[in-house]
Every structure is written in C-alpha cells, then in structure tokens.
Amino acid sequence: MSTERIRQGLLKVFERHRVVFWYDKKQELRKEFDAVELADIQKLELKNNEFAVKFRVLREEPTQKFLLYQEGQQPQDIDNWLLDVFLANGEFRTDQVAIWLAELGLGMEFAEVIQPHVEFFNAAKRREQLQSLIKPDDTPGKVRLKILAVCAGSEHRIDEIIESLLAELAERRDEKIRLIERCGLAEFLWDQLRRHYGYDSERPGMRDFVVQLFQSCYAMGTEGEVKLSTDALVFLRRWKDSRQHEAAFELLSDECADALRIEQDLDRHDFRRLVELDYFELIDQKILFDLVRSVTERTISPGDCAIYVRRRRQTHWYKEFQDLYQAVDYGAQFINLLDLSKLSAPSMQESILAYSESWFKFDQLYRKFICHARRSAQTSLLQKLVEMIENLYSNTFLTKVNESWQSLVNNCQKWEIPGVTLQRHFFQTWVRPILDKGNKVFVIVSDALRYEAGEELVTLMRQEDRFEATIQPALSMLPSYTQLGMAALLPNRSLMIAEDDTGTTKVDGQNSQGTDNRTTILSAATTQRAKAIRVEDLMNLNRDECRSLIKGHDVVYVYHNRIDSTGHKLPSEERAFEAVEDSFDDLIKAIKKLTNANANNVIITSDHGFIYQHRAIDESDFLAAEPSGDKILFRDRRFILGLGLQENPSLKKFSAAALGLEGQIEVLIPKSINRLRLRGSCTRFVHGGATLQEVVIPVIQINKKRQSDISSVEVEILKSSSSIITSSQLSVAFYQAEPVSEKVQPRKLRAGIYTDTNELISDRHELTFDLTSENPRERELQIRFVLTKQADEANGKEVSLRLEELVMDTSHYREYKSVKYVVRRSFTSDFDF
Numbered sequence: 001m002s003t004e005r006i007r008q009g010l011l012k013v014f015e016r017h018r019v020v021f022w023y024d025k026k027q028e029l030r031k032e033f034d035a036v037e038l039a040d041i042q043k044l045e046l047k048n049n050e051f052a053v054k055f056r057v058l059r060e061e062p063t064q065k066f067l068l069y070q071e072g073q074q075p076q077d078i079d080n081w082l083l084d085v086f087l088a089n090g091e092f093r094t095d096q097v098a099i100w101l102a103e104l105g106l107g108m109e110f111a112e113v114i115q116p117h118v119e120f121f122n123a124a125k126r127r128e129q130l131q132s133l134i135k136p137d138d139t140p141g142k143v144r145l146k147i148l149a150v151c152a153g154s155e156h157r158i159d160e161i162i163e164s165l166l167a168e169l170a171e172r173r174d175e176k177i178r179l180i181e182r183c184g185l186a187e188f189l190w191d192q193l194r195r196h197y198g199y200d201s202e203r204p205g206m207r208d209f210v211v212q213l214f215q216s217c218y219a220m221g222t223e224g225e226v227k228l229s230t231d232a233l234v235f236l237r238r239w240k241d242s243r244q245h246e247a248a249f250e251l252l253s254d255e256c257a258d259a260l261r262i263e264q265d266l267d268r269h270d271f272r273r274l275v276e277l278d279y280f281e282l283i284d285q286k287i288l289f290d291l292v293r294s295v296t297e298r299t300i301s302p303g304d305c306a307i308y309v310r311r312r313r314q315t316h317w318y319k320e321f322q323d324l325y326q327a328v329d330y331g332a333q334f335i336n337l338l339d340l341s342k343l344s345a346p347s348m349q350e351s352i353l354a355y356s357e358s359w360f361k362f363d364q365l366y367r368k369f370i371c372h373a374r375r376s377a378q379t380s381l382l383q384k385l386v387e388m389i390e391n392l393y394s395n396t397f398l399t400k401v402n403e404s405w406q407s408l409v410n411n412c413q414k415w416e417i418p419g420v421t422l423q424r425h426f427f428q429t430w431v432r433p434i435l436d437k438g439n440k441v442f443v444i445v446s447d448a449l450r451y452e453a454g455e456e457l458v459t460l461m462r463q464e465d466r467f468e469a470t471i472q473p474a475l476s477m478l479p480s481y482t483q484l485g486m487a488a489l490l491p492n493r494s495l496m497i498a499e500d501d502t503g504t505t506k507v508d509g510q511n512s513q514g515t516d517n518r519t520t521i522l523s524a525a526t527t528q529r530a531k532a533i534r535v536e537d538l539m540n541l542n543r544d545e546c547r548s549l550i551k552g553h554d555v556v557y558v559y560h561n562r563i564d565s566t567g568h569k570l571p572s573e574e575r576a577f578e579a580v581e582d583s584f585d586d587l588i589k590a591i592k593k594l595t596n597a598n599a600n601n602v603i604i605t606s607d608h609g610f611i612y613q614h615r616a617i618d619e620s621d622f623l624a625a626e627p628s629g630d631k632i633l634f635r636d637r638r639f640i641l642g643l644g645l646q647e648n649p650s651l652k653k654f655s656a657a658a659l660g661l662e663g664q665i666e667v668l669i670p671k672s673i674n675r676l677r678l679r680g681s682c683t684r685f686v687h688g689g690a691t692l693q694e695v696v697i698p699v700i701q702i703n704k705k706r707q708s709d710i711s712s713v714e715v716e717i718l719k720s721s722s723s724i725i726t727s728s729q730l731s732v733a734f735y736q737a738e739p740v741s742e743k744v745q746p747r748k749l750r751a752g753i754y755t756d757t758n759e760l761i762s763d764r765h766e767l768t769f770d771l772t773s774e775n776p777r778e779r780e781l782q783i784r785f786v787l788t789k790q791a792d793e794a795n796g797k798e799v800s801l802r803l804e805e806l807v808m809d810t811s812h813y814r815e816y817k818s819v820k821y822v823v824r825r826s827f828t829s830d831f832d833f
Contacts, residue, residue: 006029008103020067021074093108113144117144117184120147120150148188148189149161166245166252220233222273241316275308278312278315295385296388331389335388349420355451363452371577373386398611424660426605427491432491446560447561454697454698466706467591467703474696478669481636487512490518491507495660519532539593573682576610613684622676627651637681642668654669713740714747719732723821734781735781736769747769748768756798767783799821
C-alpha cells in the first residue's frame with residue numbers, strides 16, 4: 001500500500017477522531033509509518049510506554065491529535081492499558097475492508113455492512129458514488145440502503161429505489177437487479193419490501209411484486225383480497241403520478257391488467273364505484289362505456305354526469321380520454337337543455353332576444369359535442385350517442401326553432417327588426433361614436449364567426465387579465481353571404497349587389513372587394529387616416545411597425561378568415577367546428593397584439609353566421625322545386641340572385657328595396673334550413689339564408705383595463721367535528737367558496753398530511769378547484785387520504801393537513817392553508833382492509 005494512500009486513509013479517520021490507533025499486525029508497515037507526514041498530528045509509537053502516552057494524550061495535550069502506532073497484534077482487553085482511550089476514539093486498519101471504511105469516513109462498527117457486499121466495493125466508481133451520499137449520523141441500515149440506491153441508480157429512498165427497478169423491468173432489462181444480486185443485496189431488498197409494503201413471497205422478484213402491487217391496490221377499492229399494506233397504495237399513487245416514471249407505470253399497468261384479468265372483473269362492478277380508481281386504463285374504458293350508455297338511455301342526470309366527469313379529471317388517464325369525457329358531458333347538457341326549453345317566440349324581436357340569451361347554447365353545445373367526439377376518434381363507442389344528438393339537434397332543435405322563426409320571416413315585408421341593429425348600420429352605431437370623441441377604433445371582422453362562437457370568445461376574453469368584453473346581437477344583411485356582409489360593415493350610404501354572376505357588392509358605387517378598396521372606402525369616411533389589413537399581415541408586424549400602424553390611423557379594419565375558408569372546401573368542410581376553436585386562438589392573439597401596441601377600443605364582428613350539420617344531409621333537406629325567373633345571375637346552396645324571379649312556396653322572395661339595397665336585383669331564400677341543389681359544393685356548412693344561425697351576428701366590444709382584475713377562487717378545508725386521526729385513512733371535504741367565472745379563476749393545489757418536521761405521512765393529491773355551479777353543495781370535493789407507516793411515529797402527536805400552491809414560474813410550493821389533527825392510532829388500525 002502506498003504511503004499516499006495510507007495518508008489519505010488516516011486523514012479520513014482523523015476527521016472523526018482526535019486519537020487514532022494503528023496496529024501493524026503483520027509488522028510490515030514500519031517504513032510507511034515513519035514516512036507518512038500528517039500536518040498538526042503527533043506520531044507516537046507504543047512500546048511499553050502506554051502509561052506515559054496515556055498521560056500525555058489525556059492530561060498534557062488534551063486537544064492535540066495523535067497517531068498511536070504499535071507493531072504486532074492489538075493487546076487483549078485485560079492487558080490493554082489504553083483500552084478506554086481506544087474505545088473512545090478510532091482505529092486505522094490496513095485490510096481491504098478497513099481501507100474502504102477509511103475512504104468512506106466510516107468507523108469499524110460498519111465493517112459488518114461492508115463485508116457481505118465486497119462485489120459492490122470492488123468498483124471504484126460505485127465507491128465514489130456511495131462516498132458522496134454518506135452522512136456523519138448514518139446508521140448501518142442507512143448505509144446499506146444507500147449501497148442499494150447506488151446499485152439501482154436512484155435516490156436513497158426505498159420508494160425511489162423501487163421506481164428505478166420497475167422502470168428497468170418495463171424496459172425489459174435486468175442490469176440493476178442482477179447487480180443487486182451479485183452484490184449480495186437481494187435479501188436486504190426483499191426485506192425492505194416486506195417491512196415497507198408487506199410484500200412476502202416464496203419466489204420474490206420485481207415482476208411478482210408489481211403484480212401483487214396492482215392486485216392489492218385494485219382490491220382495496222373493489223373489496224377484493226388484499227395482500228399488501230396501505231403503504232403500497234401510497235407508493236402506487238406516487239409512482240403513477242410521477243412524470244419521470246409515467247411510461248413504466250403505464251406499460252406495467254397494462255401487463256398486470258392482463259395477468260389479473262381486470263377486464264373480466266370490471267364487468268361485475270357498477271361504474272359509480274370505480275370513479276376514484278385509476279390504476280388501469282381499462283377502468284376509464286369501463287366508466288366511459290357505461291357513461292355513454294347511461295346518457296344515451298337517459299338514465300343519468302346531466303348534473304351527475306358532470307360530477308363523474310369532474311372526478312375523473314384528477315385521474316391518470318384523463319388526458320388520453322378527455323375528449324371522450326367532454327363529449328359525453330356536452331351531450332348530457334344538450335339533452336337536458338332541450339328538455340327544458342321553449343323554442344318559439346311571438347315576434348322577430350323576441351326571437352332574436354331569445355336566441356341571443358339562451359337558444360344559441362344549443363348550437364354551442366352541439367359544436368362542442370361534435371368537436372370532442374371527432375377528436376376522440378372513438379366512432380364505435382359514441383355511435384349511438386352521436387346519432388341521438390344529431391337527430392335531436394337537426395330535427396328537434398334546428399328545424400323546429402327555424403320553422404317557428406320562418407313563420408315570422410314569411411310575414412316580413414322589409415328586412416329590419418325594431419330594437420336590433422341592422423348590419424349596414426354597424427359603422428354608424430359602433431365605430432362613428434368612438435371616432436367622434438377623438439379616439440381610435442380597431443375592428444376585427446372574422447368571416448363566419450356566428451353568434452354562439454362570439455359568445456364563447458367573450459367568455460375567453462373575460463378570463464384574460466385586465467380585459468373586459470361585452471356582446472350584443474346584430475342582424476346581418478340578406479342574403480347572409482360574405483361579399484354583402486363585408487360591404488355592409490363599412491361606412492355606407494348605399495349598398496348594391498352587382499347585376500351579374502359575381503355576387504359582388506358596391507358601397508356608394510365603389511367596389512368593396514379586397515383590402516385596398518376597403519381602405520379607400522374607410523378613408524373617404526374618416527379623413528384619410530384609415531387602413532384595412534389582413535390578420536396575417538398584422539401578426540407579421542414587429543412591435544414598432546404595429547405601434548406605427550396604430551399611431552398613424554384612426555380606424556383599422558382587420559380581416560380574419562379561418563372558419564369560412566375551412567367550411568367552404570369539400571376536403572376540409574367536416575373540420576368547420578375545429579376551425580371555430582382555432583379561430584379563438586387567432587383572435588385572442590390579434591386582440592393582444594393590438595392592445596399591447598396601445599389600441600384601446602377593439603370591436604369584433606362578423607359578416608354572417610352559418611349552419612353546420614355534421615351528419616350527411618338528408619334528401620328531405622334539399623328543395624325539390626327548381627328556382628326559375630327571367631334571369632338567374634348567382635346561385636348558392638342558400639340563396640338565388642336574379643331578375644324577374646318567380647314566387648315559390650318553398651322560397652321566400654325579397655326585392656332589393658325590401659333588403660335595404662339599391663338596384664333591381666331580386667333574392668330567393670330557401671325556407672327554414674333547406675338547401676338548393678348545387679353540383680360540387682359543400683352541403684353541411686352553408687350560409688346565405690335567413691335562419692337564426694346565419695343572420696344573428698355578434699358585435700363584441702373589448703377594452704383593456706389599467707389594473708389586474710383576475711383573482712383565484714378561495715378554498716376552505718371543512719374540518720369534521722373530530723380532530724383525531726384514529727385509522728389509516730382520513731376523509732376530508734374541501735369547499736370552493738365561490739363559482740369559477742370569467743374573472744374568478746380556478747385554483748390548483750396539492751394536499752397531504754405532514755408531521756411537524758415536514759415529513760409527508762400520507763399520499764398526496766393534486767386538486768383542481770374549477771367548479772362553476774351556483775349550488776354550494778356541488779362545490780364540495782371529498783378526498784380520502786391514506787396514511788403511511790411513518791404515521792405510527794407521529795402517534796400521540798399533532799400533524800397538519802396542508803394545502804400547498806405552486807409559486808408561479810418555479811417548482812417551489814408554498815402553504816396555502818392548513819388544519820391540525822392529532823394522531824391516535826391503535827394496533828387495530830392495521831386491519832382496515
């Protein structure tokens with residue numbers, strides 16, 4: 001052994017002891033003793049001078065460090081004059097185990113930890129890793145656990161060691177577990193699993209353990225046979241919620257579900273008993289299958305359906321199935337709304353009011369249902385529910401409400417409704433008053449943004465900090481198509497549809513097609529400081545260019561076209577509803593782009609709405625009669641432009657004057673939701689007619705405030721009458737103090753039970769409080785905490801149930817609220833399951 005290695009080993013021992021004994025049993029290291037240099041350490045040789053050395057060490061120099069060297073064996077205790085000094089201090093040994101102990105800074109009392117695991121210490125890299133983990137107050141058990149952790153490549157906690165070994169198992173690898181076996185640690189590993197989780201097997205192994213783990217945790221929720229302790233349940237919940245080990249959990253869960261025949265067992269259970277369990281993907285499939293059937297058969301209330309969906313939102317596989325859950329939820333809401341609603345009104349004005357206040361929700365819920373059903377890609381599972389919703393929407397709502405509305409339109413001699421602003425008066429009603437006050441105004445025109453979509457956009461904008469948004473209905477021009485609607489939103493004294501086959505519209509004699517022509521029309525009405533721009537061009541401006549645009553103009557019209565563009569193409573028609581969802585993101589970004597550049601007054605509106613039915617259109621929805629007249633100029637699915645058009649019972653005829661237009665052109669509109677036959681065009685996404693969905697358009701006014709106006713909901717812990725924890729479980733109710741709204745945001749918290757030394761002694765739950773119900777009882781959330789064995793050490797002591805909130809943009813949590821409990825568990829608490 002080199003002198004330098006001896007020196008390093010001695011220094012390690014001196015870090016723990018003032019006096020170090022070195023017995024040179026083979027009498028072969030005298031030269032090394034003489035050669036080794038140790039700063040501030042006195043070297044003395046023991047050679048029949050024990051009493052003198054003892055006096056010097058203990059009395060003359062009580063703070064000095066000494067290395068006491070003796071050639072030969074250590075004396076028997078009865079003959080050892082320095083026994084008391086030896087027992088109170090340390091020993092330097094030169095055998096391999098002693099060298100390793102010296103490297104680790106451990107005393108000889110740890111020799112029994114090292115000797116059984118020589119294979120581990122033969123690798124210098126493993127010794128270095130272990131050395132970095134050793135603490136002065138480590139016990140032999142802790143050191144052995146750290147040796148196990150190094151083999152497993154994990155932190156030195158039994159749960160993290162097991163997670164690492166399960167990850168290896170999932171990857172079909174065995175290097176770590178084989179190393180554990182080679183290092184003589186297998187028995188220690190199984191003993192740890194027995195002590196912590198109650199795992200006992202004649203043929204222990206990681207695969208056997210994981211099968212028992214899933215079996216026992218599933219049994220705890222379904223009244224089956226339980227082999228492991230409740231600490232196993234705590235471990236499983238931690239493991240499945242770990243992002244690092246998510247893939248391993250899912251793969252092994254799938255394998256264990258097959259081994260345990262979980263699919264067959266789930267058939268025995270009512271889905272309501274399974275809503276808290278998420279150990280197998282099959283549980284979600286079972287719950288969804290039963291939920292879909294219950295909603296379709298109307299054996300579940302929409303309130304109960306929403307509760308079950310909400311409870312699943314906290315579970316492991318929710319993200320994978322969230323579109324299915326939301327489709328079922330929206331479907332249940334739609335059915336319930338239809339049962340409660342009256343779908344007729346005595347006048348056009350009252351019909352517009354009813355649509356803008358409540359009827360629009362049918363279109364909105366139908367859109368949300370179809371969107372999520374399509375995204376789920378579960379055609380077979382949802383087939384009956386989709387057919388049901390499609391039939392109810394088309395036959396019970398869309399046809400019924402528009403036939404009632406059509407009876408009012410049939411008697412309409414002029415296209416205007418008292419109390420409802422006509423689209424051509426948009427500029428004078430909403431834009432001109434802002435300009436007259438010397439303020440700037442910015443209008444975003446989103447092609448085919450119908451009223452129900454506008455209402456959702458308002459909700460989304462109100463959720464943004466410092467933004468306020470309001471919505472009013474307006475009545476689009478007829479026919480409700482793009483060229484006329486876009487023209488009507490500009491400042492105008494007269495509107496005229498060209499008497500040719502183009503369908504274009506002139507404003508005060510000026511062509512209104514394209515941003516250049518629209519800029520000219522706007523400039524004529526606003527002393528030249530006006531601009532029309534596409535939303536794509538706006539978003540491509542840098543900050544200075546955007547500010548220059550706003551500074552240099554009094555009015556800017558921004559044109560957005562995603563919905564209409566998507567719906568009018570045969571390959572993309574079926575994605576019309578997805579285009580609505582994507583448009584929200586587009587529009588919010590455009591609004592923020594403008595307001596960040598100091599635009600204060602932003603208005604969003606549309607040229608027209610649309611009808612969309614996702615299923616194939618029935619033959620009965622096409623008009624049998626063929627329109628006729630002196631001259632048919634322009635033909636669409638939902639309107640005809642021409643001259644000398646013939647009256648038809650299936651069509652409503654309007655003159656240009658009746659529609660507030662100049663010229664001699666005449667218009668035929670199919671009644672209700674009927675379509676005209678037109679080769680090669682879309683049939684499901686249509687507009688141009690007079691249905692409520694096509695002609696009620698949103699006018700949204702948005703303002704940005706100077707100060708923040710967003711808050712988060714308050715959450716309370718509803719403590720029971722008893723503050724005593726007597727078993728291995730604790731059920732706690734949490735109360736969301738107010739409904740979530742646009743300006744009152746959800747709050748995400750994590751909950752667990754902790755000792756006064758901040759040790760977690762239960763499972764931990766991630767909770768989202770985002771309930772919108774006005775009913776206080778529906779804003780309670782019941783959570784069951786499972787205590788670990790560490791809770792036994794807190795018996796008779798005070799512990800805290802703590803809610804913690806993530807500090808924004810960090811991984812740090814701070815306490816939100818807490819309540820105190822006292823643990824008083826008896827020996828019978830181990831018999832809960």
